Amino acid sequence: MFLLDQEDRLYRLPNAKFDQILRDPASCRFTRFAGTRVRMTDVAVELVDRQPIRVVWITFGFLAFDNDGYFDFNAFDRHQRARAELALALTTTEPKGERLVVDATDRFVAQGGRWTPSRSLQRLIDAAALEQVKCTRL
Numbered sequence: 001m002f003l004l005d006q007e008d009r010l011y012r013l014p015n016a017k018f019d020q021i022l023r024d025p026a027s028c029r030f031t032r033f034a035g036t037r038v039r040m041t042d043v044a045v046e047l048v049d050r051q052p053i054r055v056v057w058i059t060f061g062f063l064a065f066d067n068d069g070y071f072d073f074n075a076f077d078r079h080q081r082a083r084a085e086l087a088l089a090l091t092t093t094e095p096k097g098e099r100l101v102v103d104a105t106d107r108f109v110a111q112g113g114r115w116t117p118s119r120s121l122q123r124l125i126d127a128a129a130l131e132q133v134k135c136t137r138l
Helices: 015-023 073-091 104-111 119-129
Strands: 002-004 010-012 037-048 051-064
Touching (some): 002 119, 010 119, 015 073, 037 119, 051 073, 051 119
Antiparallel strands (some): 002 010, 037 051
16 A cells, blocks of 8 residues: 655555554554645555565555544545445346436545546556555555
8 A cells, every 4th residue: 555645755554554544543643644635545466476576456545634644534434435335336226127326425425535646656656566666664
């Protein structure tokens, strides 16, 4: 997992640290991100002999931090729930094969929790995930 600041600097966020801030947001303070909404990317890589060889999948989202630098769990949870509800609604059909009407609220909330990188930024993220580029570890 990586966080990107406003200047596109990458910060590696270990999964254990992310799990910790999900369980107990008050346990981790990130003053460099205080009062901001930071882009986040979650990357899965294939390993051979413990060496990363390729990016398997990647997702993009945001993490919000309050003015003191603590993770805003409620904002994250709202986006995750909206994405899940949207995905479930899109796979559900009426008995006659007609699509259900999807509440647009979920669509807008879910979209507000995603972003798309430029090609150059995508290459930088891939290189960091494959350990070809060094970045600050949080």
